[in-house]
Amino acid sequence: MKAIVVYESLWGNTAAIAQAIAAGLGPGATAMSTAAATPAAVAGADLVVAGSPLFAFQLPTEKIRATIQGKAHSFPKPPDFSHPSLRFWLEKLPAGRGRAAAFETRMWFSPGGATGAILKGLKKAGYEPLERGRRFRVAGMYGPLKDGELERARAWGTHLARLATPG
Numbered sequence: 001m002k003a004i005v006v007y008e009s010l011w012g013n014t015a016a017i018a019q020a021i022a023a024g025l026g027p028g029a030t031a032m033s034t035a036a037a038t039p040a041a042v043a044g045a046d047l048v049v050a051g052s053p054l055f056a057f058q059l060p061t062e063k064i065r066a067t068i069q070g071k072a073h074s075f076p077k078p079p080d081f082s083h084p085s086l087r088f089w090l091e092k093l094p095a096g097r098g099r100a101a102a103f104e105t106r107m108w109f110s111p112g113g114a115t116g117a118i119l120k121g122l123k124k125a126g127y128e129p130l131e132r133g134r135r136f137r138v139a140g141m142y143g144p145l146k147d148g149e150l151e152r153a154r155a156w157g158t159h160l161a162r163l164a165t166p167g
């Protein structure tokens with residue numbers, strides 16, 4: 001099974017979760033940023049797992065990314081803008097045929113979330129959701145991840161591999 005775990009991550013927390021999910025999925029899985037996940041890299045994927053941070057209760061918008069970029073110097077660790085937003089990536093995702101899953105990293109309880117919009121975008125491109133999105137928690141505004149979250153992510157990857165494998 002070819003599986004791609006694609007992420008948007010400004011401070012590395014979502015990227016670390018994506019790597020752990022890919023490890024749990026097994027040998028056919030690769031974690032990559034929205035820049036590395038080109039149409040050629042995604043072509044033929046049986047499973048696309050996509051994740052982002054939760055910013056202002058939602059999937060990061062270009063507006064909030066621009067605001068963060070404008071104050072990049074004021075953060076304890078510089079945000080990584082080397083890859084586009086997951087929102088943009090989903091808009092450009094070519095049609096495919098496979099299964100989908102979504103995750104987000106976040107700090108608090110929030111009235112909204114990012115995974116609904118992610119699953120909607122994946123479904124529109126032809127990737128059918130396997131189940132509801134998963135949330136992983138960070139301890140502070142920019143991380144680090146809470147204890148145990150990498151292990152949870154790895155276990156979720158293994159669970160997804162079982163769900164996505166026919167028979």
Ligand SMILES: Cc1cc2nc3c(=O)[nH]c(=O)nc-3n(C[C@H](O)[C@H](O)[C@H](O)COP(=O)(O)O)c2cc1C
Binds near residue numbers: 012055
């Ligand atoms: C501008 C900004 C807005 C945020 N908004 C929320 C939010 O609405 N709810 C929440 O739980 N966490 C919020 N957070 C915390 C992020 O979800 C956390 O920084 C994220 O997990 C970082 O992921 P990354 O390291 O992959 O970029 C916010 C952080 C920033 C910098």
